[in-house]
Structure formats: C-alpha cells, structure tokens
Amino acid sequence: MKKIGVLFGVENTFPGALVDKINSMDIEGVSAEFVHLGGVQMAVPSGYAVIVDRISHDIPFYRAFLKNAVLTGTQVINNPFWWSADDKFFNYALASQLGVAVPRTVLLPHKQYPAQINSRSLRNLEYPLDWDAIFDYVRFPAFLKPHDGGGWRDVFYVQNREEFFAAYDQTRDLCMILQAAVHFKEYFRCYVVGQSEIRIMSYDPHRPHEQRYVLDPPPYDKKLLKRVEKDGLTLCRALGYDLNTVEFAVKDGTPYAIDFMNPVPDADLHSVGEKSFRWIVDAVARLAVKKAQTTNKLRSPLNWAGFLNGPLAKKDRPAR
Numbered sequence: 001m002k003k004i005g006v007l008f009g010v011e012n013t014f015p016g017a018l019v020d021k022i023n024s025m026d027i028e029g030v031s032a033e034f035v036h037l038g039g040v041q042m043a044v045p046s047g048y049a050v051i052v053d054r055i056s057h058d059i060p061f062y063r064a065f066l067k068n069a070v071l072t073g074t075q076v077i078n079n080p081f082w083w084s085a086d087d088k089f090f091n092y093a094l095a096s097q098l099g100v101a102v103p104r105t106v107l108l109p110h111k112q113y114p115a116q117i118n119s120r121s122l123r124n125l126e127y128p129l130d131w132d133a134i135f136d137y138v139r140f141p142a143f144l145k146p147h148d149g150g151g152w153r154d155v156f157y158v159q160n161r162e163e164f165f166a167a168y169d170q171t172r173d174l175c176m177i178l179q180a181a182v183h184f185k186e187y188f189r190c191y192v193v194g195q196s197e198i199r200i201m202s203y204d205p206h207r208p209h210e211q212r213y214v215l216d217p218p219p220y221d222k223k224l225l226k227r228v229e230k231d232g233l234t235l236c237r238a239l240g241y242d243l244n245t246v247e248f249a250v251k252d253g254t255p256y257a258i259d260f261m262n263p264v265p266d267a268d269l270h271s272v273g274e275k276s277f278r279w280i281v282d283a284v285a286r287l288a289v290k291k292a293q294t295t296n297k298l299r300s301p302l303n304w305a306g307f308l309n310g311p312l313a314k315k316d317r318p319a320r
Contacts, residue, residue: 002049002292005035007062009055014267014281018052021285030292040065045072049292052077052243052284054264057150070307075291077284078263081307082240087148088261089177091239098238100231101256103180104138107147112173134178135161141181146174150262157181182256184249186220188228189213191265191276192236192244193283194290198229201276203247215273221253228255235260240308242287 004022008015015034022032035051046069053076056062066080095102109125144167145155154174156167168176189203189212202217232246235257245265248255269277 002030003047004030004032004288004292005046005048005051006032007035007051007053007055007066009058011054011268013269013277015054017269017277017281018284018288021281022289025285025289027289027293030289032288037065040068042068043072045069046074048074050075050077050288052288053080056080057083057264067307071302077242077288077291078244079240079242079308081304083263085308086239086261088145088259089147091235091261092177092179092257094238095235095257095260098234100235101254103182103256103258105177105179106134106138108134108168108176108178110173110175111168111171114173131161135164138178138180140164143179143181144168144171144176145179146171147177148175148261182249182251182258184251184256186224186250188248188250188255190228190232190246190248191280191283192232192241192246193280194242194287195233195237197283198232199276199279199283200225200228200232201272210271213272213276224250224253224255231255231257232260243284 006015006019019032019034022030035048037046046065048069051066051069051074053062053066056066063080063084066074066076067084070076070080089105089107092102092105109129113122140161141157141159142164143155144158144164146153149155154171156163156170158164158167164178187203187205189201191197191199191201202214202220204212204214228248231248235246236242236244239260241263243263243265244260245262246260247258247262249258250256266272267277267280272280
C-alpha cells in the first residue's frame with residue numbers, strides 16, 4: 001500500500017478535505033492519512049510514499065524529518081531542500097533573468113547583528129551605505145520587507161527617506177529588501193500545482209485578510225491572463241515548487257511578480273471560497289496520487305543537486 005501523508009498545523013479545512021478526496025478516489029494500492037511520528041531514526045524510511053507538507057516552515061523538527069524522508073525515498077510536496085535554500089531576493093533576481101517583470105529591488109544589510117558579531121566581522125561591508133544611490137534606484141514609494149519572510153510580518157510601506165529610516169530602525173536583526181511599490185489596477189493570486197496547472201484568482205491586498213479573495217471579479221483581458229499564466233508557470237518550474245501561489249500586481253497592462261515564495265499557500269475554505277477550495281483540493285490530490293504511483297520507479301542521486309532536483313527515472317540517473 002502506498003501511503004500519502006498530510007503534515008499540518010492549525011489548518012482545519014484543507015488537510016481533512018485532501019485526505020478525504022484522495023481516499024474517495026478509490027485508487028487501488030493508494031491511501032491517505034494524517035502523518036503521525038515521534039522520535040525519528042536516521043536513514044530509516046518514513047513509511048510514506050508522498051508527504052504533503054503544510055507546517056515544516058514553522059517547526060524545525062518537521063523540516064529535519066522531511067529531509068530524512070526524502071533521503072529514504074519519500075516524495076515531499078514541497079521539496080524541503082529547495083525550500084530551505086530559497087529566499088525572496090534570489091527569487092526576484094531569478095525572475096529578472098527569466099524575463100518576468102519584477103519591481104526594482106535592493107538587498108540591504110542588517111540594521112542590527114547578533115551579539116557575538118562585532119565590527120571585525122563586518123570589514124567587507126561598506127560604511128556608510130550609499131543611501132542616495134539606493135533610493136535613486138528603487139524610488140519611493142516602496143516596501144521594506146524581510147528577504148525571506150511571509151504572512152506580511154515586518155512589512156513596511158514607506159513614502160520617503162524619513163519613513164524608511166523609521167521603519168529600518170524597527171527591523172532588528174532581520175535581513176531586509178527595499179522594493180519599489182507598484183500602483184496596480186488589477187491584482188492576481190495564482191495557485192500553481194505540479195508546475196503545470198494554474199488557477200488565476202482576483203485578489204485585493206488592501207482588504208482585511210479574510211476578504212482578500214475577490215469571489216465575483218470583473219472580466220479581464222484574455223491577453224493579460226495568458227501572460228499571467230505563462231509567467232506563473234515559468235517561475236514555479238524554475239524554482240522547483242509543486243505547490244505555490246504567485247502574486248501579480250498589474251500596472252499599465254504589465255503583470256509584475258510581487259510574491260512567489262508561498263510553498264504553503266492559504267487553502268482555507270472560508271477565505272478562498274468554495275470554487276477555488278475545491279480546485280486546490282482536487283489538483284493537489286491528483287498530484288499526490290501521481291507521485292505515489294511513481295515512487296518505486298524513481299530514486300534521487302545521493303548528492304545535494306539530486307535532492308534539489310528530486311527523483312530521477314532509472315534511465316536518467318548518472319552512472320556510478
């Protein structure tokens with residue numbers, strides 16, 4: 001029996017619906033359940049062909065467990081090796097190389113450093129920073145936000161130098177990026193599943209969190225939607241994510257990729273709405289089953305590149 005496990009935290013609607021959907025598909029040799037674990041022995045198989053991860057970004061124990069599971073043959077959605085190595089600043093730089101429009105972005109040194117760091121540790125760092133050059137490049141208004149954060153934590157909207165420095169002084173030892181604001185006309189949040197399926201959802205980040213998904217959107221230009229679809233798939237394929245949301249702010253007909261490091265995107269029934277909820281449950285269920293059915297046929301090379309790229313079919317493995 002190939003088991004699909006769902007690893008989750010405070011979510012209530014999506015994990016149970018996903019398990020029920022997979023089991024209702026009544027596929028011979030495949031079943032789904034919630035993951036149950038205690039102490040984890042090294043290099044011992046997890047017992048799961050596939051694990052859908054919804055919580056390891058918050059709990060290091062789970063992240064270490066999932067890496068061990070990958071080592072012993074489990075396929076994880078999303079790959080914990082990719083996720084551990086990723087950050088938003090890299091993503092913006094990658095997008096620019098891929099031809100996807102992104103706002104002007106600068107990586108900034110920490111405002112504060114851990115206590116054990118002293119001035120000798122920073123001898124390669126320019127001081128004082130050339131703030132004029134940074135502000136001339138990004139231009140105000142802008143967003144100051146963590147280079148690997150999420151959930152709108154520690155995000156500041158700044159309209160001038162004074163507001164920037166007031167916000168920067170509050171960032172503690174976080175590594176931050178300063179990014180030009182996009183005054184958008186349309187805004188989309190797109191589910192991408194399996195690097196092949198995409199659902200474009202109208203979204204309004206100005207609304208209260210629980211009301212941001214626009215359930216009755218107006219008609220949009222088909223050419224614009226096609227560009228959003230293409231860019232969303234391009235980004236997820238390059239980043240290696242099988243489950244992600246990609247956010248686009250549209251200005252003068254150009255969709256700018258704003259946020260596309262969301263490997264545990266909101267999938268709650270009460271926020272995304274019934275139609276999008278059913279779409280994401282069905283799409284992830286199909287993906288998990290497909291991966292479970294190929295587990296015995298695939299194997300990752302035992303090196304970092306292999307862990308990042310995922311399992312390879314036997315014919316594709318390098319010779320030893």
